[in-house]
Amino acid sequence: MSVVIGLILASAIANAAPANNPGNWMSDLDYPPGAQARHEEGMVGYQILIAPMAA
Numbered sequence: 001m002s003v004v005i006g007l008i009l010a011s012a013i014a015n016a017a018p019a020n021n022p023g024n025w026m027s028d029l030d031y032p033p034g035a036q037a038r039h040e041e042g043m044v045g046y047q048i049l050i051a052p053m054a055a
Contacts, residue, residue, distance in 0.1 A: 016050045
């Protein structure tokens with residue numbers, strides 16, 4: 001049974017599409033002001049949750 005559920009979830013993820021333009025998900029305004037003032041740079045990470053249905 002868990003194999004079937006896994007296949008269904010994999011299919012849902014494969015067909016997932018963003019609800020809006022991913023290019024608008026982050027902007028310069030998301031950069032911490034203090035780090036920007038100090039001209040800090042570095043790697044950034046993030047996590048995207050793909051839900052089976054839109055909320």
